[in-house]
Amino acid sequence: xxxxxxxxxxxxxxxxxxxxxxxxxxxxxxxxxxxxxxxxxxxxxxxxxxxxxxxxxxxxxxxxxxxxxxxxxxxxxxxxxxxxxxxxxxxxxxxxxxxxxxxxxxxxxxxxxxxxxxxxxxxxxxxxxxxxxxx
Numbered sequence: 001x002x003x004x005x006x007x008x009x010x011x012x013x014x015x016x017x018x019x020x021x022x023x024x025x026x027x028x029x030x031x032x033x034x035x036x037x038x039x040x041x042x043x044x045x046x047x048x049x050x051x052x053x054x055x056x057x058x059x060x061x062x063x064x065x066x067x068x069x070x071x072x073x074x075x076x077x078x079x080x081x082x083x084x085x086x087x088x089x090x091x092x093x094x095x096x097x098x099x100x101x102x103x104x105x106x107x108x109x110x111x112x113x114x115x116x117x118x119x120x121x122x123x124x125x126x127x128x129x130x131x132x133x134x135x
Contacts, residue, residue, distance in 0.1 A: 025058075025059075025062070028062055028066070029054065029058070029062060031073070032050075032054065032062060032065050032066070032073075033051070033054075035069070035072075035073045035076060035077070036050055036051070038076050038077075038080060039072070039076060050065065104132035104133055105132075107128060107131075107132035108128070108129050108132050108133075111124075111125050111128040111129060111132075112125065
């Protein structure tokens, strides 16, 4: 067995428990700070007051913040996630639209410029034109 007496095993378990509690507290603290700066309705003075209290009375302030503003935290988090999702969807649509060329007229014009520059052959141009007109 790795440990020779039970007290060192229990002290190790207690140490792991307190490390877990510390990391959980840090996660709560960072999510409170993120929510403070995400909230556009809260003035800068109130943000400063919350941060000062988080520094000097951390556990009580975190508990009060979660109770008083927890519902708003959820709403702001969901709103930010939806905003990010919309931006990502818009980017994907824009990128996909740019790679497909948009309209069939644009596709044919691009293919014609490639044909004129010698990058593609007449057969390739005809295939691109037929595909663009089919869609």
